[in-house]
Structure formats: C-alpha cells, structure tokens
Amino acid sequence: MHVDLKKEVTRSSAGRFGIAAFALIVLLAVFAPLLSGYDPIGQSAHSFLAPSWSHLLGTNHVGQDIWSQLVYGARTSLLVGISVALLSTLLGAIVGTSAALIGGTYDSIVMRIVDALIVIPIIIVLILVAAYLRPNMWTIIILLSLLGWQGGARIVRAQALSLKEEMHVAAARSFGAGTLYLMYRHIVPDLSPILLVDFIYSMRRAVFMEAGLAFIGISDPNVVSWGVMMREALEYSYLNVWAWWLLPAGIALSLLIISVTFIGHSAEPVMDPRLGGEASA
C-alpha cells in the first residue's frame, strides 16, 4: 500500500489547483511588505475610500488600507494554520503511537480522554477560555493545538496497531528495542502518509477556527486577521463598501481553505487506495 503522495496529489486536477492557490497565498504573505504600501494597522487615509491606484481595495471605517490588511492577514492565517497543524499532528502522533505500543491501562485511559475530547465542541472551550484570558496569537495557537489533536490520535493509533504486527517491528523487538526506538525508527516513518494527511486537515481546521474566533471577537488586537476584517465589514453591510471590503476578505479565506481541502482530498488515496484513480474535478 505504498501510494506515492506527490504523485496522487499532482495527478488530480483538484490537487493541482489546490497547490497553485496555496502557493499564491503563501507568496502574498511572504512578500506582504513589498506588496502593500502601508502599515495595515495604522491609519493611512480617510475612511471608506473607494478603490484606487493608491489604495487598491480602498480603505475601511477607520481609514486603514484594505489591501494591506488583506496581504498581512494572509500571514496570520498561514502562521496560525501551520503552527497549529504542526503541534497537533505531533501531539496526535505521539499519543497515538504510544497508546498503540504501550497498550494496557495507559491505552485505555488515553483513549478515553481522546474520545471525550472528540465529542466536546471545541468552540465552547475556546470561547470559555478566551473570555477570561483575553488571548494573543500564541495563546490562540496553543489552545487550538491542544484541542485539535484528538482526531489524528485515533487514526494514528489504529494504523500503529496494525504496523505493530508487521515483521520489521517484531524483528526490532526481538533485538531488544525499546518503545521509543520503535516509535522513532519503525513506526513513525511508515506513518508519514497518514500524518501528512492529518497535517493538511488540521491546518484547514485551524485556519477556519482562527478566522471564526476573530469573527466572534476573540483575537489578538495587534494582529491583522481576515476574520476581524469580515466582522468589521459586516457592520457596514448596508453601505456599498462590502464589495471591496467584505468580499475580498471572505474570498481570500475561502480560497485558502478550499485549496487546502483540495490538496487533502487528492491525497486521500494514500489512506484508502480504493478511492484512488478518480477523475475528480
């Protein structure tokens, strides 16, 4: 069952589109200072200016340049998305493999906690904590990671359990290898495809949650976020400004999420080869 991840993703047109769109957004984020002329937080002009050559998307209700906010917002989304994905995939991998390898009571307890975390709606906890802590970006990242690893842990554990029975692991065991060694050398490498898919979907969820939280009002005030943009713009939806304020932010966010979704979907045959070979979008 060694499906080449790269091949699968580049083979489907959905995957190619996803990668292209994602790359575009990354570029925007990386080159943000070059692309925008203004400090996104600072007031640069009058409010509600229409788009012009000096302000590509006009200005918002307090005179901030929207285009600058857009490209800097990409940074936030990507940063949060990738950090959370990394942390939660890592956490899920560790918990999953250790539960599979150690087994016994440890496994039961851990899986019970995982199950409990799966059924809790994350947003509840997030709002609860955020209401009290008035978080900054890093707090949000940590919170999202702590609440996002459980799904991956399940899948990793299932896979690790079956890998555990494979010959090369048994062989290493017979040489006296310890749990840590087995995890590091034998199991995790074979898990890479699954971990990668988990990473992709974690990132998707993180981007969504960050924007959603910002939309509700839970965000780092020093950081530009598409969610914040959308919230602010929504207040003024009765004015004609939504076309260049509300929509671009929403479209940018959607584009990022869609691109990650497409990449993830095209990578799915890695987990279940029966689904492969689809002439998808």
Place this chain on the structure above:
Amino acid sequence: MLSVRGLQVTYGSNRVLNGIDLDVAPGECLAIIGESGAGKTTLGLSVMGLVEGTVRGEILIDGVNVLALPEHSMQQVRWSKVSMVFQNANNVLNPVHTVLDQVMEPMVEHGMKNKSDAREAAGTLLTRTGLPNDRFDSYPHQLSGGEQQRVLIAMALANDPGLIILDEPVSSLDATSRAEVVNLLRSIAGDRTFVLVTHDIATAGRLAQRVAVLYAGTILETGSTSEVLSRPRHPYTRALLRSYPNMTTVKDLQGVKGRMSRGTTGCPFHPRCTQAIDVCSRERPPLVAANGRMVACHRGGIITLLAATGLRKSFGRKRAVDGVNLSIDSGETLALVGESGSGKTTLARTLMGLLPADEGEVYLEGRKVAGRDKDFYRQVQMVFQNPGESLSHRLSVLELVREPLDIQGVGTKDERERKAIRVLGEVELPTDEDFLHTYAHHLSGGELQRVAIARALVLDPRLLIADEPTAFLDPSLQAKLMKLMLNLQEQRGLSMLFITHDIAVARKVSDRMAVMFDGKIVEEGQSSMLTTAPEHPHTQALVKGASDLHSGPDSI
C-alpha cells in the same frame, strides 16, 4: 427449456466463453463442471443476463432470446422465469435486511402486491428449506453457512421459476450440511429445470442427469452423468476425474501437466493433451455426437492405442494365452494382474511380437499390426522383469541407453549421446562421466532397473509395457520406482500396461485392471470397483490375499 447457441463472452481482450452450445430439456438437471477459471460462473450469469463485457450469441429461455431483450424487459424475466442460487460467499445477502424480507422482496416486486400474503409465502418457503421459524427475522450475518444457503435457495424459489441456476451451492459447506442441502435440492426439484455449475464432481454426480465439461471457455464433452463419470471419452475429462479427490479414487493424485491457458488456437486443451496431432493446434474441434455423447475432439475422444483380439499362444499343450481380448486407451494405465503361470508374461511378449501369436490380431491406433517393424518399436517399448538379465554385461551405461537409438539410426552420434544423457536424468540417475562408463554388473538392483526404464524411454514411445518392474527389488526401492514411473507417465503422457502379481500395487497405479487366470482374462474393469467389489472368485481370492489392501494409508 434452455438453449444456448454460440455464446461468446469477452472482457476486454479476454475471451472467457468461446462459442458455447447447450440444450437443457424441461425438468432436467444439467451440471456444468470444470476447474476454476474455466468460465462456469460467467456461463451461469449469462443466462441471467448479468454479465458485463461483450456478449454474442443467443440464449433461449422457453423460446425467448433473453440476450436480445432490453434491460427493463430483462428485469421482468429475472426471478420470474429464471432465478439463481448464488455461491454463498460473504455478503451475498444484504446485511441490513432480514432474511424474510429478502425472500419476500422478489415476490412483491414481481406482482404480488399484498405484503402479508408475500410474507406468508416467504415463510412457507423458508420452512420448506429447513430454516426454523425463529430465524426468519434474523440478519444474514447471524446465520450459519448452511442456514444462509437455505435462505438463498428459498429466495430462488420465490416466484416459482421454471429454470434455476445453481452456482456452487454446496462448496462452502461442511460434509454434513453438504449432504443435507443436496437432499433438499433433490426434493424441491419437481419438474423444474436446473443448471448446476460446480467444480465438485461428486455433487454433480448426485444431482444431475446430464453433465457438460467446460474447459477454457469451451465445452469438451457432454453426456449422461453416470456414463461420463465412469467412462470419460475426452482426455481432459479423464484427467479431471483422475485428479479429483474423492473417497473411491485410489489412484494417486495425478495432475495434468501444464496449466489452463486461454487464447490458444485450435483445441484449447491440445498443449496438455497426450494424443494431440497436427490439426489439434490449428483448428478448434466441433462438439459432435459420438456413441450417445457429444465430444469435442479431432480424434473423436480418447483413442484406443493398442488393442488385441482373440490372442492365442500355446506351448505344446499348455495354453499360455487362451483367447485374450485387450485394449489400452491413450494415456491410460492398464494393470494386468495374475499369479505366476497365469500367462501374463507370455501375453506381454506376444503383444511385443517377441513371440509369434498362434491366433489373433493386434491393432495399433486402429491399424492392424502385421509384422513388428522399427516403427512399431518406436511406439511400443517394454521393461523386462529382471534387469540383470535384460541388460548386456558388455556395454556401459551410456552405451546401453544409447543402443535403441543406435539401432533405429536416430540422429547423429552426438545427438544420440545427448539424448541418452537427458533420459538418464529423467530417471534420476547420475550423468557424470564415471557413471556413464560403469558396466552393468557394477550397478545395484534399483539402478539397473532405472537404466532399463531409460532404455525403454529413449525412443519416446507411446506405450510402455512394464513386466513386473519391481519384482526383483527391495520393498523400499519398489516404492521409489513406482513413483518414478508414475511421474514419467504424467510428464510424457505415456500409456502403460503394468503387469504384476500384486493386486494392491496394481490398484495404486492403474485406472483399469484386467485379472488373468489360466490364460484367460476372467474379470476386467475400473480398478477401484474391482478391488472393492470383485465378482470373479479368483479376483476375490487375490483381493483377500493382498497383504496391504485393507490396511492403513499406503505409503508411496
């Protein structure tokens, strides 16, 4: 009831069924037997119109060609005129519906609008097939294999179809369930027409009146079940029956060399056939009638290789061979059993022409043999009893084995030598220089006999007459030699006339047996039948006296 005409099914580049013609009379049960991969299931599915791929030909059910019907008409035919009992694999029944619902469903969908009537009818059917009432509302996975099979049968009976196709109905069951289901099928047969598709010859024997043998998408033989199974006329059928493990076959499992392959031109079986001639590789033999059967063979079925009629040989007043009629088919092993003095060896020698017969004729492949010429000896060879005597002491091993080739003038000296060495390899003797130049009297008994066999084989004969080949050997060597001879027979497609006094040995190696007493053949027939139910007193005596006939598993 059912007629198949020229049915061809192709999947992509794969021709699965290659021109099938069949007729099944109303009320009859036809079994289609064959190995896996022969196309049996495809044939069954074609009758239901469920086969994917390209389909050509006609399938007439009650006069209507179902292959020409559009899908929605076919939907009406399915399960009302013809239904199918599927092979019970996992998930043949839908796991989320109860078995009663699934039996009821075709009734409701084919016109019985009243649900409670259908439910009752379904219940009756399930009871008929032996499913207890409390199981009606179970789900498939809660039932045992035997119970699931009964549900499948009940389901097939739902709309009382005139034709039912059974695809391996008992293969997945254990012996007891198997017997029960077979009895069940017999009891529901009534005047329904059955087509039974299976690789299980025993079941076919118990359920079907007629049988058709399918090989690589072609029908090779059809006929009445009892006749085909007891006296197959096509080489493949015989090979199939031989390799089938059942309780009454005692000849050791002999596979047929090679494997089934599709897409061969000519007769599909010819690469593995022991009596193939030129035309077999070029043209497909049509299925023609011969002696109450249909056989697809250019040679009309298994041919008789050697036949003798009314042979007589006397030495003075002693009638050694007194009116013997004998025949050996191509690829067959006939054992000639008799005590010393019965005339076995004389008969063998007479057949070989070493002793002129007083009366009688010998026929090789249907042609009368006048004198024994080189040609004859190329086809018929003999292995004598005592190798020590039959091998000259003057010649080395190599020379001994090469001698027949030298006499016949086959090829150059080098070629002959190489051939001799190859045959020595076949009989599992060393082929190094030292051994080749060893003289006969330096060899052990077992080695001598192998040399003798090598000699006999070097001319690639069709028939090997083996006269008590193990008589002078130790018991341990006997077993080894027998195994060797059987292997050689299978590899080379030889016919064998195996002469022995030991009826137990005879049973192990032969398809047919002839018992000789006082110059006459007193009983003849299938080896298994002869040894389990001997009729002639002499045979009975032999059987009784056989040391290990009834003891535990023979060890060969």
Place this chain on the structure above:
Amino acid sequence: MRILSKRNLLTYAVALLLILSLNFILPRLMPGDPLAAIYGREALVQMSPQLQAELVQRFSLDQALWQQLGSYFAALFHGDLGYSYYYNAPVFDVILGRLPWTLLLVGLSLVFSTVLGIVLGIESGWRRGSRTDRTMLSGLMALNGFPDFFIGIVLLLVFGVVLGVLPLAGALTPYSGLSGGALVLDVLKHLALPLASLTLAHVASGYLLTRNTMITVLKEPYMLTARAKGLSQRLLKYRHAGRNSMLPVVTMTGIWLGRVVTATLFVEIVFSYPGLGYLTYEALLFRDYAVIQGVLLLVATLVLAANFLVDLSYARLDPRVSYAR
C-alpha cells in the same frame, strides 16, 4: 466503515466533567476577588450591593474551594446558572428565551443537510465517473471549502442587500403583531437564509462520505444478487445500496453536531438571529461572563446528550453492530 469504537456512557460522563471543571476552575484561577472574576468588573459596577452579597452567599464565594464546588453543583441541580447583569435577569431565564430559535435552526439544518447529502451522495455514487457525478463532486467540494459564515454573508448580500427579497436580521419582524398563518410565514422568511447557509455549509460532508461508501457498496456481492432479482433501479439504489451507504453518515452525525453548533453560532451572528449564538456574541461583547458560562454549559451538555443518542440509534440501524458496554 467503522471509524469509531463504541463509546459508552463513561466517555460522555468524562467529557461533561471536563467541561464542568473548566467552567468552575477558570474564573477561580484569576487573581483577585472571586465575585469580580466570575462576573467581571463591568458587571459588578451594575449590581447592587444586596445582589452581590446574595450571590456571594449562594455560591459560597467567601469560603474554601471545595465548599464552593459543593455550592456550584448544588446550584446546577437547581438550574441556577447565576445572574446576568446585562439583561438583568437570571441567566437561566435569558437562555430559555433564546433556546427555541436555535433549536429550530440547528434541528432543521441538521435534518436537511443530512438528508440532502445522503440523497446527492447516492445519486452521485451510482453514476460515478459521469459528468453529473464529476460536476456535483467538484461543486460540493468547492462548497465545502467556504467557511459557513462566509456562505451566510454571501447569501445575506445577494438576497438581503442586493435583491432585498429576504430580511436582513432577526427571527421575526418586530412589533408586527402577526399571528397564525401570517406569523408562520414571517418566521419562515426570516429562517430561510440562516437555514440555507447552514444546510449548504454541511451538505458536502454527508455527500462525500455517502458517495465514497456508495462506491464501495456497489461492488459488493449482494448488489449482484439484487440485480439478479430483477429489481428496478430505484430499489437497487435506495433500498439496497443506499441503506448500506448511509450508515457512516449517521455515525458521523454525532461528531458533526459539534461543528453544526459552531456554525450556528457564526450564522446567528451574521443574521443577527436571536438564538443562543447571538446571545453568546453579545455576552462576549459586554463581558457578561455569567451568560457566557451558562450558554456554553448548556450547549455542551446538549451536544453530548445528542451524541449519545446518535450512538444508541446507530446500533439499531446497522444490525451487524451490537452496542458494546
């Protein structure tokens, strides 16, 4: 497709306990006066000294931690969730007033998106590879990528702002004094856009899952058996294949409930729909901690309970599964 093991009551109990503990612990971890921590400075300013003293008494806030815990649970059993300074009423009453709207929205959207997702998934899976299938697939996959609140925003803009055919906010036209059929119509008009947003946002998951399962199911032997029985296409698709393909979606409904609740929160904000979500938003804005806690606790409990019920019902749908204790 068995992704989840059978969860038993213990799991849910643990989950609930976690939330309750969090709810309890967080404010008490903050430095300073416990009353201020729980209710927030803004609230304290508004409350009269008698009210404050009463609350301190009710929740044992001047006593040891474990006594506070006792009062906390005792209060919970009585349905006492504290007092909302902003709405000037017990939290419980405030919540009760908003709950029906959210239930309406969540319930209907869950049903619609699940059913629609399953039906589309079946039809798409049945025609795998055809143009219909590929169009639906790419369309829904794209739809899946849009965050639910953005879908809401777009719908609001198109139908509310630009076209102006549906209302922009609220669940009812205020002060309209409608009743009977006209009232129902009014409610429906206000419900339309939020419901549509939620349904559209979640149709894709059910669709994709059903479609994938359908593809596998169609290859199963019992589909050939069903075809052999001469059944119509409709029956094959729904009674045989469909019935098997919808099982994973039912399982996942439990998990997705959390997502639907999240989405409802956002959508209510977009449409100013007076449900629990909008309530939370307002409470956050005004730092009315009591309300926040109350709503979140209630929602969490409801979600967990619903999950549990879904688990129970799954055993009845798939006869191969027996509910493991």
